[in-house]
Amino acid sequence: MTDIGDRNxxxxxxxxxxxxxxxxxWNLEAPRLYEEALGRKEGQLAKGGALVxxxxxxxxxxxxxxxxxxxxxxxxEVWWDNNGAxxxxxxxxxxADFLKHAEGKELFAQDLYGGADPAHRVKARIxxxxxxxxxxxxxxxxxPDRSEIPxxxxxxxxxxxxxxxxxxxRHGCRSKTVIAIDFTKKIVLIGGSAYAGEMKKSVFTxxxxxxxxxxxxxxxxxxxxxxxxxxxSAIFFGLSGTGxxxxxxxxxxxxxxxxxHGWSNEGIFNFEGGCxxxxxxLSRNAEPEIYATTERFGTVMENVIxxxxxxxxxxxxxxxxxxxxxxxxxxxxxxxxxxxRAGHPKNIVMLTCDAFGVMPPIAKLTGAEAMYHFLxxxxxxxxxxxxxxxxxxxxxxxxFGAPFMPRHPSAYGNLLRDLIxxxxxxxxxxxxxxxxxxxxxxxxxxxxxxxxxxxxxxDGSLSAAEFRRDPYFGFAVPVAVPGVEPHILQPVKTWxxxxxxxxxxxxxxxxxxxxxxxxxxxxxxxxxAAGPSAQAIAA
Ligand SMILES: Nc1ncnc2c1ncn2[C@@H]1O[C@H](COP(=O)(O)OP(=O)(O)O)[C@@H](O)[C@H]1O
Ligand SMILES: C=C(OP(=O)(O)O)C(=O)O
Numbered sequence: 001m002t003d004i005g006d007r008n009x010x011x012x013x014x015x016x017x018x019x020x021x022x023x024x025x026w027n028l029e030a031p032r033l034y035e036e037a038l039g040r041k042e043g044q045l046a047k048g049g050a051l052v053x054x055x056x057x058x059x060x061x062x063x064x065x066x067x068x069x070x071x072x073x074x075x076x077e078v079w080w081d082n083n084g085a086x087x088x089x090x091x092x093x094x095x096a097d098f099l100k101h102a103e104g105k106e107l108f109a110q111d112l113y114g115g116a117d118p119a120h121r122v123k124a125r126i127x128x129x130x131x132x133x134x135x136x137x138x139x140x141x142x143x144p145d146r147s148e149i150p151x152x153x154x155x156x157x158x159x160x161x162x163x164x165x166x167x168x169x170r171h172g173c174r175s176k177t178v179i180a181i182d183f184t185k186k187i188v189l190i191g192g193s194a195y196a197g198e199m200k201k202s203v204f205t206x207x208x209x210x211x212x213x214x215x216x217x218x219x220x221x222x223x224x225x226x227x228x229x230x231x232x233s234a235i236f237f238g239l240s241g242t243g244x245x246x247x248x249x250x251x252x253x254x255x256x257x258x259x260x261h262g263w264s265n266e267g268i269f270n271f272e273g274g275c276x277x278x279x280x281x282l283s284r285n286a287e288p289e290i291y292a293t294t295e296r297f298g299t300v301m302e303n304v305i306x307x308x309x310x311x312x313x314x315x316x317x318x319x320x321x322x323x324x325x326x327x328x329x330x331x332x333x334x335x336x337x338x339x340x341r342a343g344h345p346k347n348i349v350m351l352t353c354d355a356f357g358v359m360p361p362i363a364k365l366t367g368a369e370a371m372y373h374f375l376x377x378x379x380x381x382x383x384x385x386x387x388x389x390x391x392x393x394x395x396x397x398x399x400f401g402a403p404f405m406p407r408h409p410s411a412y413g414n415l416l417r418d419l420i421x422x423x424x425x426x427x428x429x430x431x432x433x434x435x436x437x438x439x440x441x442x443x444x445x446x447x448x449x450x451x452x453x454x455x456x457x458x459d460g461s462l463s464a465a466e467f468r469r470d471p472y473f474g475f476a477v478p479v480a481v482p483g484v485e486p487h488i489l490q491p492v493k494t495w496x497x498x499x500x501x502x503x504x505x506x507x508x509x510x511x512x513x514x515x516x517x518x519x520x521x522x523x524x525x526x527x528x529a530a531g532p533s534a535q536a537i538a539a
Pocket of ligand 1: 238239240241242243244245246247258276277278279280282432433444445446447448450
């Protein structure tokens with residue numbers, strides 16, 4: 001086997017069990033990875049300098065194909081209702097088959113960190129079959145200084161082989177696609193999917209497993225901080241597509257990260273060193289910072305269509321998927337933090353994309369309401385983004401990230417509750433979804449309105465506003481916010497058909513209540529009482 005690039009000479013691919021590899025390219029940086037990716041026809045060069053790759057049939061994550069090894073140490077730790085299980089024997093067979101599949105191949109390896117706080121980081125080594133995947137994960141995670149590479153020994157090893165086809169009968173999985181995590185052996189195997197996001201979310205899942213034991217709250221959230229040191233940081237929880245990336249990019253604040261953070265006694269820290277932004281209908285005006293990254297050498301664009309002649313990207317083209325993406329290192333954003341760390345948050349924002357159009361654009365939450373909405377994890381999927389979906393569909397994904405949470409939600413919920421109380425954090429619920437009606441009749445909340453409301457929340461002025469109680473959800477909604485049309489703050493006023501509003505709101509309340517039944521025995525009475533209730537409707 002030939003090794004190319006900076007590496008730890010004493011700790012290489014043989015330790016991971018690889019045999020008869022043709023070559024391992026270690027820690028290549030962007031220019032070499034471009035050469036390898038383009039030379040293998042893995043992708044194309046876009047007009048502005050980004051590398052564009054397509055992923056074939058998998059253009060998003062495959063949560064149903066994700067499995068955790070159930071063994072003596074995970075048995076009592078993992079929330080098995082939410083995580084698929086495979087046996088240690090099935091994992092051993094899968095691992096051996098992965099190593100066999102890699103024989104004779106050229107692989108790319110990146111030695112990276114997950115976690116900007118050295119006290120709580122994981123050293124993640126990622127072996128990939130594709131050069132563009134190596135560039136993607138190098139962009140997304142934290143890149144060690146070159147001087148740290150000779151002594152780098154990984155804690156976690158990820159092997160990503162999209163050309164591997166799993167066998168459900170042999171490997172205990174569900175299809176030819178598999179994401180298998182062995183927390184005891186600290187190995188992740190990704191096969192049968194070329195969607196690059198699986199790699200970064202595997203590191204996230206690993207940290208979500210280990211960090212609670214270190215007293216650190218891991219969170220599916222973006223984060224930014226005021227430029228003035230006393231202004232404090234803010235975190236934005238939200239499921240995919242709710243606006244974590246879009247809204248954390250704010251030229252008046254410092255960006256920490258767009259997706260995954262931890263909260264320790266020292267403050268908050270990014271798990272990553274890059275961002276993974278959605279590019280569908282990306283607008284230069286509404287999202288100038290993100291747009292600019294698509295015109296740079298080093299950015300990876302995934303499933304974005306480019307013109308065959310000019311190589312200019314067409315962000316309106318969803319012919320491969322709605323989930324088109326660009327991945328870039330944090331320093332491509334001018335006002336990104338150099339450390340990935342900030343003090344304790346002053347504000348927590350829970351983002352929801354309400355496709356029914358009944359949630360107000362912003363509400364202030366009590367601690368108990370924040371816990372209720374954190375455990376509920378509500379957003380809505382829109383028809384067209386998934387096969388078979390004909391109308392908006394409510395999704396309740398606990399902790400705003402159920403697919404990445406190996407432990408029971410109460411493990412994360414209790415940590416968050418204590419941190420909110422200890423640091424007297426203001427909590428908000430923000431609807432980035434529909435207003436004036438649901439999908440089909442209403443329109444998406446203008447980004448300009450959401451940004452204006454957030455600015456007022458984060459600078460502290462909104463806390464002092466006059467509030468009214470939402471008749472359905474019970475939380476406090478501001479009556480007026482400078483620069484925002486007042487009627488948009490009261491959803492019923494934005495609907496032409498008031499009867500339809502009342503009926504839709506009652507339906508959504510019922511969905512919340514049905515969903516929350518599974519948490520009722522895990523929470524205190526104040527949290528149970530913090531949800532919407534049938535009484536609130538009658539009143
Ligand atoms: N009011 C709004 N707030 C935030 N995003 C919005 C809004 N209206 C439309 N969008 C669009 O919704 C998408 C949000 O995606 P993104 O920020 O990547 O979400 P996440 O990071 O939570 O997955 C972007 O494509 C953005 O342009
Ligand atoms: C990477 C992902 O997360 P997000 O959409 O929140 O960026 C994903 O869902 O694939």
